[in-house]
Amino acid sequence: MHRHPEVDLKRWIIEHDYERKTKDYIKIKHMQQMKTSKLTIDRFDLFTIIFDILISILGSLVVNRLIPILKEKFIKAQLWGHDLNKRNSTEIKVAESQGVIAAGIFLILMFIMIAIVFSEHLHPESVFPHNKFVEYLAALLSICCMVLLGFADDVLDLRWSVKLLLPLIASLPLLLVYFANYHSTTIILPKPVRPYLGQQWNLGILYYIYMSMVAVFCTNAINILAGVNGLEVGQSIVIAISILIFNLVELQGICWEEHLFSLYFMIPFIACTLPILIKNWYPAEIFVGDTLCYFSGMTFAVVGIIGHFSKTMLLFFIPQIINFLLSIPQLFHFIPCPRHRLPRLNPELNKLNASEVEFKKSDLKKLEYLNNDGELMISTINFTIINTVLCWCGPLHEEKLSRILILIQIVFGTLLTFFIRYYLVKFFYDS
């Protein structure tokens, strides 16, 4: 075959063009693969949700069985506390850190769930969605790491500054995956500020700082709204159910895949923490420890970040935010902060009073310039939502106080959030 130079050139052009078009085609395929690959939720996804519910029920029963079995071992390992708000507080040792049992069974359930969720892609013809798999694994790695560090904190009783560091470490896999999957760090600005700041704002590295702050905040916010039987795990379950409802609503929407991801996590979470709630409710047989606060906080942070609804999720935390803002004077030591700020028992009435903190005026270091009465004793109630409720309602029985606080969580956390998210949002954002 004779080779005319002009024919070679044409062939080169054709092949070059072919290669270029193929590379564009691959790139588009690649980007499409990263985005939602199915248009809407299908039968297989419904099957996975039902499977999730079934194994979660099983997990719930396992947790329920494990709690009495391991109670003695926890007490023997010095993981116990006195229920300070009972009249016979010093007589009974109550097992602490039970959150680790819920967290352990939760992890096992999620291992099984990953296998089921990705089982439809495990034949050679289908392209395995590694980018989604990576998000699941990173989520579980963050939660597992947080539970490990949280349980170590409970056992070793590390100092409070560590409580800010540990969630940061555990959130690193999340940040990695967020970066690796080319997720956007641009936020859309609300309508009122658009004339001044523009349509949107690329936060860049600030978005990553924001994400790790979400993890730090969620864990510690649950931790400081505590001290009454059933409060920590109760608020966690209310928030989890709120996220669950939000996910179910959004499954009809555009971002249904992210909400399905979050749903897979919320169902086992609620199932595993429910037995803990039942046993921790008044009168408490077990205590949940910091481990549960770490576990809950990180799970919520994980689903909020990977599901791209962290702002809505933070709205579910409105009571915790209010409690945090209230507590700022004591947390930052403008006013002295005692070891425990939980309410105090009034033994005759068997009701709780708001606890107080006494200090000399001279202890108000930062506000020293305000007055010169150095020796005057000031007594003020500790600045928490719990004490605020007791101030407004007077002394309350502990169970009634718990119910009121959970009600506050439902009204100001959940209902208010849905009102903001589905009604007020029209004034701030386009649909």
Add this chain to the structure above:
Amino acid sequence: MHRHPEVDLKRWIIEHDYERKTKDYIKIKHMQQMKTSKLTIDRFDLFTIIFDILISILGSLIVNRLIPILKEKFIKAQLWGHDLNKRNSTEIKVAESQGVLAAGIFLILMFIMIAIVFSEHLHPESVFPHNKFVEYLAALLSICCMVLLGFADDVLDLRWSIKLLLPLIASLPLLLVYFANYHSTTIILPKPVRPYLGQQWNLGILYYIYMSMVAVFCTNAINILAGVNGLEVGQSIVIAISILIFNLVELQGICWEEHLFSLYFMIPFIACTLPILIKNWYPAEIFVGDTLCYFSGMTFAVVGIIGHFSKTMLLFFIPQIINFLLSIPQLFHFIPCPRHRLPRLNPELNKLNASEVEFKKSDLKTLEYLNNDGELMISTTNFTIINTVLCWCGPLHEEKLSRILILIQIVFGTLLTFFIRYYLVKFFYDS
């Protein structure tokens, strides 16, 4: 422009052919992506190894600082033991479970390493190797889960049957990822058996059972070869250094990517456990606890499985295998098994003797048919390698015994393995 029907058909054929060729091109690209994407180790990989060494040194110093800082907290949390082989054993409380410190710092180092290793792929033009990212995350998830369960076992003192269950749970992410990345479950049979069983053998699901058994074996095998200062962490470091050398040798070979992966894990592992070894060596200031055995065993299982060199890695465990085989009569209760089988101190000589177990002949339930002397007391040394050494060498000082056992690990674990792997292998496999 007029449309001649024949022209449309031609166009359709051309486009259809184009689409088919493109899909083939994509499929080939996809398969190539799963395989080694670079032909050999390059400068960026050398940079990552150096970075790994640097942060490992930093991690090593941190572990070294943390051990004395947290010692009191461990003791206060009831995580301590008496050094039974010292004359003043009941006077000093030795902090236990220090392995969790090494494991925690190791995890933090590996989080940083993942970010560095994958940083070269984090620009939009490059195709991010999600399948490799998935293997790293699953490896870390398995190790993290194992450390959590192992630390909980140390704290709560769970019963021995749990020690077989926990590594199985923690190895689930590994199995998942192995399945998801279409790795082969076919083993190549050695030359002598080929005439009878064929060239190769697809084990299918048996291969997955084998992988989880590797995890269970590695953790428990290190755990039962214990009882002398510095033995558990010493053998772990010897095995780790052996794997490191093996990886460095194989970096020149075909499977260099898997060995690079393993290298990334071994360097921080050795760095983090080195301070533990220094403080655990005779005379021990700290004890490592079951946590270190779990941590080491799972790390080795992880690199062996994902690096596809599990058979060679098990060869490094030859002393542990021999110890396990020796211990079978006691582990399966053919002969009664006491709580501790470590050597006993001879206080005058300050040397250790082989420990013994006494039992009546009638306790030999399984071998009852052998004899009728029901009440005769039999006394035999506990069946471990440690006692065997003491039988051969007579009473030894504890430090000398440790040195001999580490020497046995080096000779029969490392040197023998390299001899088998690089010399004897020629008789069993083609190159």
